[in-house]
Amino acid sequence: MKTLRAFTAVLSLGLLLLASGCSVVQQGADVLKGTGTISAEQANTIQKTSETIRSTFGEISEEEEYYIGRSVAALILSRYPVLQNAALTQYISTMGSAIALFSDRPETFAGYHFLVLDTDEVNALAAPGGMIFLTKGLIKRCKDEDTLALILAHEIGHVTAKHGLQSIKKSRLVDAFKLLGTAAIKTYAPDTVAKLTGIFEDTLGDIVGSLVERGYDRKFEYEADGMAVKFAGRAHYDTGGLTRFLKTMVGDSSAASGKGWFKTHPSPQDRISEATPAITALGAVKIADARTARFKQAVAGLK
Amino acid sequence: MKIPKRTFVLFGALLIVLLAMAADTVVVVKIQTTSIRQNPQFFAPALVTLKAGDKLTKISESNGWIQVKTQTGLVGWIHSSAVEVTKLNLLASNGPMKTQAKASEVALAGKGFNKQVEDSYKSKHAELNFALVDRMLQVKVASNLIEAFLRQGRLGDFGGGR
Known part of the structure; x- marks a missing residue:
């Protein structure tokens, strides 16, 4: 009889869970407790289980991603100076914002924002949430707008797929989520803030380490290339721009430095092989004269 | 004839399931600010500006856009990446637009890695230039x-x- 009762309780709650979230479960548990089908202790257990603490990167909220992204951006900006070139920054920002609208994630908590870093190092970096940085060294290696567009689309791809958040160690998230629990508070006690800040700092270390030092997993780079072709293709850019850039990078003099882009990305040849089928499938696009003209104007004077 | 207690409970549970299935789908804005547009396009005229936590009723969906109705009855389109889809909680007693949420954007608003944590991190890292980050975030292309x-x-x- 006891087994039957437990079975009924579990089945009922399973149905409730299917249809709804935890507040209904809580009320469901209360109902069952009231009928005497389950004990108060059992009701509590069920309630706790239904509030399963977050455990994966996918459960980081948009707002938390924004705060992580802000600090990642601050760390990037502590390594490189910003290029003081308003016209070029405006050009990159407008192009990046336009491409983002064709992505699978056109809206993020605080939107997409772009800056050019004043360094000859070849690199492009995306902080979680959509703060994107291109280096002067990279822009100088682009011969046309469509090539630049594919690079911006690649970075937007990293943001869309949350590759930055995916590089956070799982144990880190488990610690943070355990600490946060499901308490309905917005202001934390000093000791909780201290612990959370420690985890936050380690989280930033995981992301910046991947972005700047170790590079993402190769599959993330191929995935971002795939999305770059998809998003830029939707915007009617010539997706062959990706191949043109990668070909430029084969045997580039900066490769010897082993810094930046070369350190953190798969070989250009491998990326070309991976991306070519999708680029070929889309077919070539004639680059409008206006694009060529505005690109030349924007990069004129880059030293 | 006495109805067994477990049958009674099961029947109740099934009733709740059916009610939940019949409920309206509510979408909640999960980004700082966005707009409802006249048509499912970013360049369509904006009807109203919304902020995080604002709730809307879903009407239909098309190519990544959701047709919604505001609490004042305004109908328009919002991109799916700006909202979290949830179900209306019929059992909630305080107000018709109360939504239930587990680890959802709404439930997590202001929690976890928030401004308080950033401020604490900032105080330990005076070398980081957050003013520059703020300036970068202020630039938005119209x-x-x-x-x-x-x-x-x-x-x-x-x-x-x-």
Whole structure:
């Protein structure tokens, strides 16, 4: 009889869970407790289980991603100076914002924002949430707008797929989520803030380490290339721009430095092989004269 | 004839399931600010500006856009990446638009890695220039400029190359 009762309780709650979230479960548990089908202790257990603490990167909220992204951006900006070139920054920002609208994630908590870093190092970096940085060294290696567009689309791809958040160690998230629990508070006690800040700092270390030092997993780079072709293709850019850039990078003099882009990305040849089928499938696009003209104007004077 | 207690409970549970299935779908804005547009396009006229936590009722969906109704009855379109889809909680007693949420954006608003944590991190890292981050975030390209950029470059809806 006891087994039957437990079975009924579990089945009922399973149905409730299917249809709804935890507040209904809580009320469901209360109902069952009231009928005497389950004990108060059992009701509590069920309630706790239904509030399963977050455990994966996918459960980081948009707002938390924004705060992580802000600090990642601050760390990037502590390594490189910003290029003081308003016209070029405006050009990159407008192009990046336009491409983002064709992505699978056109809206993020605080939107997409772009800056050019004043360094000859070849690199492009995306902080979680959509703060994107291109280096002067990279822009100088682009011969046309469509090539630049594919690079911006690649970075937007990293943001869309949350590759930055995916590089956070799982144990880190488990610690943070355990600490946060499901308490309905917005202001934390000093000791909780201290612990959370420690985890936050380690989280930033995981992301910046991947972005700047170790590079993402190769599959993330191929995935971002795939999305770059998809998003830029939707915007009617010539997706062959990706191949043109990668070909430029084969045997580039900066490769010897082993810094930046070369350190953190798969070989250009491998990326070309991976991306070519999708680029070929889309077919070539004639680059409008206006694009060529505005690109030349924007990069004129880059030293 | 006495109805067994477990049958009674099961029946109740099934009733709740059916009610939940019949409920309206509510979408909640999960980003700082966005707009409801007249048509499912970013360059369509904005009808109203919304902020994080604002709740809307879903009417239909098309190509990544959700047709919604505001609490004041305004109907328009919002991009799916700006909202979290949830179900209306019929059992909630305080107000018709109360939504239930587990580890959802709504339930997590202001929690976890929040401003308090950033401030604490900042205080330990005076070398980091958050003012520069704030400036970067303040620069937002207006949608009419994006549209003009696409038009000039024969891109997007103005593209005819492929």
